[in-house]
């Protein structure tokens with residue numbers, strides 16, 4: 001049951017450092033640091049999503065991990081290559097290159113209309129390679145403030161001395177930062193210093209989409225000599241957005257404007273690894289200078305075969321209906337949410353905000369990621385888990401302070417009934433939250449979890465208690481209103 005997972009999460013928040021007496025100082029210090037997290041109820045432990053639960057959590061957007069179509073193709077691919085070697089045999093620079101990976105890279109490049117592609121073991125490593133090895137000390141990196149953690153790691157090891165962020169998806173701030181950089185040294189105007197611009201197409205925590213064309217136009221206007229180079233991460237869009245899932249850049253025809261692109265395979269394509277799409281020059285440079293290519297074993301045959309089969313599915317159109325289904329479910333979710341009577345009041349009271357749903361009817365592309373931003377994410381997660389719906393909360397430092405959220409991820413394997421069930425849960429939760437605001441009494445999440453782990457009857461009772469409280473509160477309020485009408489007001493005594 002999902003609620004067991006929630007209970008073990010609660011158990012993991014109990015302080016531990018004071019039980020470490022007699023242990024080596026090193027471990028005591030580690031536990032003391034972990035206690036810092038436990039105190040904020042932010043201690044992370046590894047969990048397994050129980051089978052049979054409703055998945056609004058995984059990155060298996062197209063459901064390819066589940067429905068067997070990719071597995072069948074993969075097994076067939078192994079069969080077609082009976083003599084394959086299991087391990088790759090070494091780093092890409094030694095024994096780890098072979099016709100299979102070389103051909104796969106050519107095919108990936110052609111599919112996304114890029115000059116070349118270079119496969120990495122993960123998107124994380126690819127971003128470290130891009131930002132850690134490509135910029136020279138005089139280059140400047142400009143990045144969206146919500147860029148993925150792996151880019152930050154790359155920027156820690158980069159030689160570029162200057163790194164500046166701009167406000168998330170904010171064109172005015174982007175222009176301001178670029179202008180500031182251009183004015184900082186006349187050499188920029190001559191095109192002799194480079195600005196690398198790091199953005200994502202679909203932002204992983206916010207689910208919104210970058211205004212890429214506008215960003216590109218501004219960069220060209222400010223750096224007309226081509227010394228503004230875009231590095232665009234399509235991790236969340238791969239397989240999900242654009243024709244045949246080729247990504248947002250391909251959907252908007254911006255291939256020639258986005259010099260370096262990253263597609264990852266662990267999410268929509270249910271595999272592992274990533275490919276950097278780039279000009280040949282960049283590929284050659286990465287092969288020569290990126291530690292994440294040079295000093296690591298290159299991907300094994302099964303790893304590459306899974307990616308190859310996933311591209312087969314994209315190319316032959318098998319995934320197109322899955323993409324369409326995700327979008328239809330997201331639209332259904334927004335329209336049902338907006339139709340709930342509890343929604344406007346909750347939005348106005350700051351109980352819940354869902355920015356990606358605003359104007360959703362007029363948006364051409366809707367992403368599969370829907371953050372539910374709420375001050376009290378824990379009670380929402382608890383309620384979802386009670387109903388065997390799984391999604392995870394995210395809090396600072398993964399998201400900005402005060403912007404904690406439950407991140408919903410929609411999948412092709414979700415059903416309309418599951419979306420409707422989710423809406424019912426949200427409706428219940430918003431009503432309870434509105435009550436909590438009215439009564440000025442926070443929801444007792446811990447009590448609910450304890451009740452739930454004692455058994456379904458106890459949970460029902462605890463939920464019924466909350467609802468009874470709501471009713472009592474409303475009756476009390478109604479009586480106050482009635483009394484105000486019935487009881488004659490005292491005449492006001494005016495002191496003269």
Ligand SMILES: Cc1ncc(COP(=O)(O)O)c(C=O)c1O
Pocket residue numbers: 121122123124125127148150200204233235236264265266272273274
């Ligand atoms: C935007 C973005 N870039 C890169 C990565 C890392 O990709 P991978 O999981 O292949 O390491 C992720 C994964 O969370 C991501 O969301």
